[in-house]
Amino acid sequence: MSTTRPTVTHIGRSTYTPFNPPTYNATVNSNSTTNDDSTTSILAKVFADSVNLNRLPIPEPSVFTGDPLRFVEWKTAFHALIEHKGIPEQEILFYLKRNVAGEALQAIDGFFYNGSNSAYENARRVLQDRYGHPFVMQKAFRKRLENWPKITEGNSKALRDFGDFLLACRDATPQVPSLKILDDCSENQKLLSKLPNWAALRWNRQVQETIDSTGEYPLFSKFVDFVVKEARIACNPVSSIYALKDTDTKPAREHKNSSRKANVLATTSTHQHNATGTDVRPNLCDYCEKEGHPLFKCEKFIDLSIDDKRVVVRKKNLCFGCLRKGHRNKDCKKKHTCGICKGKHPTCMHEDESPTRKQQLEVKVASSSRVSRGYGHSTSMIVPVWLSVQENPSHEILTYALLDTQSDTTFVLDETAAALHVNRQPTRLSLSTMTSQHTIINSFRIQNLIVRGFKCTEFVTIDNAYTRDFIPADRSHIPEKKTVMSWPHLKELSNELPPLQSCEFGLLIGYNCPQALVPKKTLTGNENQPYGIQTLLGWSVVGYTDRTDSDVTVVCHRTSVKELHSCTPRDVIKTLEKDFAHDKNEDIKISQDDIAFLNFMKENIQQHEDKHLVMPLPFKERPSLPNNKSLALIRLDHLKRKLKRDQTYQEHY
Incomplete structure (x- = not known):
């Protein structure tokens, strides 16, 4: 078959090529048009979705202010929205400062001036230890x-x-x-x-x-x-x-509002309070100014610190006893009862002991608190141990133990004892320390505890221990591998000291358990150098690693404990009965009035047919008593209506 080539005609600079397409090209062009339309619609949809996404606000993590209950939520959001983007740590540190405030910002404020590559990681570790620790x-x-x-x-x-x-x-x-x-x-x-x-x-x-x-x-x-x-x-x-x-x-409120439409302008200025200044809308919160709850149930007010709450109460001229207006605390007749300490104040106004005050109290109980040095580092006989009870040795809890050779008693943290599910017997202790003598505290006695070292299998039995809500110790005093690397005579302990654990100080072992304190081996150096000591619970290092002078608070864990025997109910009853005891040899003296009363009762006591005894009222001269039966029936009728009207009062009655 011969092929005819098209004729090309040149017109100026333009080129024209006549072309007659085959008949099947019509079908091909139709499909191409359909595909182009489909592609155009897909591109239009993608473009529209992109525009809609751009209209959404950029997600940002919330601002963390130091509430441990919000830490996991905040950390997850910060990791997903900031850390996960793969940006440099210097930029992540910038975002961290934007999303941290309050107490949490103060904790890591120093890292923002550091400028090193590890600043963000160190700040993150501080937040995790302070707010994300399981015990916290x-x-x-x-x-x-x-x-x-x-x-x-x-x-x-x-x-x-x-x-x-x-x-x-x-x-x-x-x-x-x-x-x-x-x-x-x-x-x-x-x-x-x-x-x-x-x-x-x-x-x-x-x-x-x-x-x-x-x-x-x-x-x-x-x-x-x-x-x-x-x-x-x-x-x-x-x-x-x-x-x-x-x-x-709801209808009652609507009806009430509709009936007052005419004078709403006249009553607007006096809607909040009546003439005496008391609050006539008890469900209007004075802090968030929303209806539906009083101030002492406002979640925003409850989340404030105790100092901020006092400022709000004073600024609003409220009563500290009931958190309402119109009177002072000394004149309050409806004071709340605290659900924690049973004091005469609302539960939301309960004040825990401040850290300073709590530290002072613990000084009186067990020690002079912890050592604080401006420079240098110190270590003590602190070892990680596995604690359990003899009845269930498989249920072990990892905790740090402070080996104290100056305490005659072993103490267990309240939370640690509760986690062991051990039987506890209430008791009272008389504690004597360097700062106080015979301080009486409430505690619980625990028996038959067993403890073993972090890498050991041999158990040490603790016959008696007492619970405390606080054990004075400092995590910086825990000996670590880096602690001994600068001392040649202690380098061999680098593999013996376990890594730093995340558990709390849950145990203080005194010399009532000498098996746990007896030294098996010691490593000493020159004068004033720290020394290593090995016990059945593992290796520890004692001493200062720096002699730089600075402000020092002396540590003294010297305690003396005496258990006070509690009084039995029988002892209490005997003591109370002494006030009513009579001497058997005491002469019985009866007055003439007593004789007249006995004769009067003997002559006038009668027994009815229903076997009930009836005696007269002991009047010397019988007065003229009115017939008040009708008054009694009226009062009874009032009580009946009140019981029907108030179901709760009826149940209490």
Whole structure:
């Protein structure tokens, strides 16, 4: 077949080539048009999605101010939105400063002036140790639970808020394993005291059914499920009492407002307070200025520090006893009772002991607090150990033990003892230290503890120990590998000292357990150099690694303990009966009035047919008594109406 080439005609600079396409090209062009339309629509959709994404605000992590309960949430957001982007650490440090404030910013403020490549990592480590440590977070969760106010009858919203926080505690348990202590029945009893009476009775029924079927107390997770379910029932938006109250009160409010439309301008200026200055809207919060809750239930107010709360109370001219206006604390007749210390103030105004005050108290109990030096470093006989009880040696807890040769008693941290689930007997101790003598404290006695070193298998038995809420020690005094590298006579201990652990100081072993303190081997150097000492619990280093003079607070762990025997109920009864004891030889003296009274009773006591004895009133001269039966019936009728009107008062009555 011959092929005809097209004719090319040149016109000036233009070139024209006549071309007749084949017949099948029409079909091809149709498909190309369809594909072009599809591609155009896809590109348009992608462009529209991109524009919509650009309209969204850029996600940023929240600002962390030092609340351990918010640390995990903040750390996760900061890692996802900042660290995960792969930017240099100097820029991450800049973002860190933008997203940290308050107490947390003060803790790492010095790293922003450092400028080194490790500044961000060091700042991050400080935040993790101070706010993300499991013991710190556990203490924050438990403190929030202990300070939770008692939920009143009919307050469904408060019950729901309590259930939400219990859910947060349960969800945080994988990150904070020490929160498993909430499974203990005594801890559950504390939480149960926060619930209204009707909820406590229902939970008691479930507890008994679980004990009957399994023989064990229900776990914390079961309690959380119970509270959440009861809160959902109590806050049902249709059929609950909470919803019905809303339905009943809403029309009344609307009707009330509609009837006052004419004089709303005249009453605007006096809507807040009446003529006496007292608050006529008790559910209006004086801090956040929102209705629905009083000041002592305001979450924003509760989260403030105690000093900030005082400033708010003084600025608003409120009473410190009930947090309402119109009177002072000394004139308050409706003071709240603190749910923590039982004092006459609202629970939200409870003041914990300040660190300074607490440190002073602990000085009187166990030691002169910790050493603080401007320069240099010091170490003490501190070793990581595994602590357990003889009845359950497989359940071990890792903690730091302070080996104190000047204490005649062994102390265990309250939280450590609770985590062991060991039997505790309440007792009272008389402590004598360098600063005080015979200080009486409440404690618990624990017996049959066993302890072994971090790398050891041999156990040491502690016959008697006592619980304390604080053990004075400093983490900087823990001997580490870097501690001994600068001393030639201690270098061989570099492989013997375990790495720094994240556990707390949970044990102070005194010389009532000499087996744990006896030295097996010592390594000494020249004069004033630290020395190494090996016990059954492992190696430790004692001494200063720098002799630079600076401000020093002397340490003295010298304690002397004497257990006080508690009084039995029988002893108390005997003491009280002494006030009513009579001498058998004492002459019995009877007056003429006594004789007249006895004769009067003997002659006038009668017995009715129903076997009831009736005696007259002992009047010398019988007065003329009015017939007040009608008055008594009127008062009884008033009481009947009040009982019908107030169901809670009727139950109490």
